[in-house]
Amino acid sequence: xxxxxxxxxxxxxxxxxxxxxxxxxxxxxxxxxxxxxxxxxxxxxxxxxxxxxxxxxxxxxxxxxxxxxxxxxxxxxxxxxxxxxxxxxxxxxxxxxxxxxxxxxxxxxxxx
Numbered sequence: 001x002x003x004x005x006x007x008x009x010x011x012x013x014x015x016x017x018x019x020x021x022x023x024x025x026x027x028x029x030x031x032x033x034x035x036x037x038x039x040x041x042x043x044x045x046x047x048x049x050x051x052x053x054x055x056x057x058x059x060x061x062x063x064x065x066x067x068x069x070x071x072x073x074x075x076x077x078x079x080x081x082x083x084x085x086x087x088x089x090x091x092x093x094x095x096x097x098x099x100x101x102x103x104x105x106x107x108x109x110x111x112x
Contacts, residue, residue, distance in 0.1 A: 048074025
């Protein structure tokens, strides 16, 4: 199966979530596993979900979630969803700090 990646497009208006979790190194993989499970079980089935990608820092102290939603209203609706809230609360209990922020794509560059 070919690998798939998120398509970053500055011509498309979407809500881009970049959420930086600070975590004890011994819990980094636990957090990644939880985020994967939450996405497969809940997030990707909610209206407006486009994609989610998880990045684990080499030092074990950070996990970054790069996700996109069709609109800010879809993102905020997800935040109010009780099933999603359960997963977010669990992630916050593993992390020592959680820094979610919404962004817009201003520019993207690639060789392709």
